Amino acid sequence: MTTPVTPVAPQLKDELDIVIPTIRNLDFLEMWRPFFQPYHLIIVQDGDPTKIIKVPDGFDYELYNRNDINRILGPKASCISFKDSACRCFGFMVSKKKYIFTIDDDCFVAKDPTGKDINALQQHIHNLLTPSTPFFFNTLYDPYREGADFVRGYPFSMREGVPTAISHGLWLNIPDYDAPTQLVKPRERNTRYVDAVLTIPKGTIFPMCGMNLGFDRELIGPAMYFGLMGDGQPIGRYDDMWAGWCAKVICDHLSLGVKTGLPYIWHSKASNPFVNLKKEYKGIYWQEDIIPFFQSVTFSKESTTVQKCYIELSKMVKEKLSKVDPYFQKLADSMVTWIEAWEELNSPAKSAPAANADAKKK
Numbered sequence: 001m002t003t004p005v006t007p008v009a010p011q012l013k014d015e016l017d018i019v020i021p022t023i024r025n026l027d028f029l030e031m032w033r034p035f036f037q038p039y040h041l042i043i044v045q046d047g048d049p050t051k052i053i054k055v056p057d058g059f060d061y062e063l064y065n066r067n068d069i070n071r072i073l074g075p076k077a078s079c080i081s082f083k084d085s086a087c088r089c090f091g092f093m094v095s096k097k098k099y100i101f102t103i104d105d106d107c108f109v110a111k112d113p114t115g116k117d118i119n120a121l122q123q124h125i126h127n128l129l130t131p132s133t134p135f136f137f138n139t140l141y142d143p144y145r146e147g148a149d150f151v152r153g154y155p156f157s158m159r160e161g162v163p164t165a166i167s168h169g170l171w172l173n174i175p176d177y178d179a180p181t182q183l184v185k186p187r188e189r190n191t192r193y194v195d196a197v198l199t200i201p202k203g204t205i206f207p208m209c210g211m212n213l214g215f216d217r218e219l220i221g222p223a224m225y226f227g228l229m230g231d232g233q234p235i236g237r238y239d240d241m242w243a244g245w246c247a248k249v250i251c252d253h254l255s256l257g258v259k260t261g262l263p264y265i266w267h268s269k270a271s272n273p274f275v276n277l278k279k280e281y282k283g284i285y286w287q288e289d290i291i292p293f294f295q296s297v298t299f300s301k302e303s304t305t306v307q308k309c310y311i312e313l314s315k316m317v318k319e320k321l322s323k324v325d326p327y328f329q330k331l332a333d334s335m336v337t338w339i340e341a342w343e344e345l346n347s348p349a350k351s352a353p354a355a356n357a358d359a360k361k362k
């Protein structure tokens, strides 16, 4: 008599939301169906709210357009960008789950060197459920991976690692290049599959790309604000970068880990480099001042939570970056509005369904 096999529920099935910003369509979900269907989707529809976005049958989702964002946040909706992928952070705010995976609608399932489809979500879950090693570099890469370990000389007192807050995945085919690089290398494609996951060392910031990204919302969610970008703003396509710089300095202060590397997705659309140049050119020269600012950031010992760090950081942004451009005063204020909105939607007092009651659900 064969013992019945109890189906194994997909890992973190009820603890993870998949957040997708879209101004196009969701046809890409068909390819991800085997990996994504068990999970709840939060779709943030950007652009014209009267446009109907078709969600393929069989997916459990909630969808928010600009009207929903305005209705739910009221005046605080001013901190959520319009006409930029930055709008995705609204999905982070309304989620009630511990983990988030966010992916762009032009990212598809990639194949590993053996030709096997890569379950990017599963790899992000592994990255997030295993510790990081920001204080001492392990030369054999991820020591928590099957078939790897800490190398000789790695202090045993540090082998427990720290909780992982962010898992940053990469991209085959169209790499995440800035507009100038896209312009000079229009046909360059990334074909290199590097089979590694690395912890980004403490004290090092990095360019976080939002198109294939996982994070622990309870550990770092309030820092994952994608800033004021797109319509009405002097800058675009620095949404994920801004969030990455803020999140990393806060992770360093709170002893949380950030990993980069596997999983890969297949990025299919090269956005228009001329349009991108117009969106990001200010960021390209502002960042020469922004990076030294973040490298100099230190938090007070009173900043013991992400929210407290973020508010302290907003004050530093206002004080030290406003001389770069008045935009940073507005951004600093929006950072505070973001935290206020986050607290409003996520404080225990506010019942979870209320925040999602307005969403189009299925």
Ligand SMILES: O=c1ccn([C@@H]2O[C@H](COP(=O)(O)OP(=O)(O)O[C@H]3O[C@@H](CO)[C@H](O)[C@H]3O)[C@@H](O)[C@H]2O)c(=O)[nH]1
Pocket: 020, 021, 022, 023, 024, 025, 045, 046, 047, 082, 083, 084, 085, 086, 087, 103, 104, 105, 106, 176, 209, 210, 211, 230, 236, 237, 238, 239, 240, 269, 270, 271
């Ligand atoms: O106004 C907009 C534009 C786009 N979106 C949605 O956001 C993602 C990314 O859009 P796209 O693929 O066109 O952008 P890329 O140039 O490939 O990548 C940039 O986007 C960020 C990474 O996510 C980062 O700034 C760059 O890497 C898609 O899902 C679009 O539908 C939008 O919502 N609003």
Ligand SMILES: [Mn+2]
Pocket: 104, 106, 211, 267, 268, 269, 270, 271
């Ligand atoms: Mn893209």
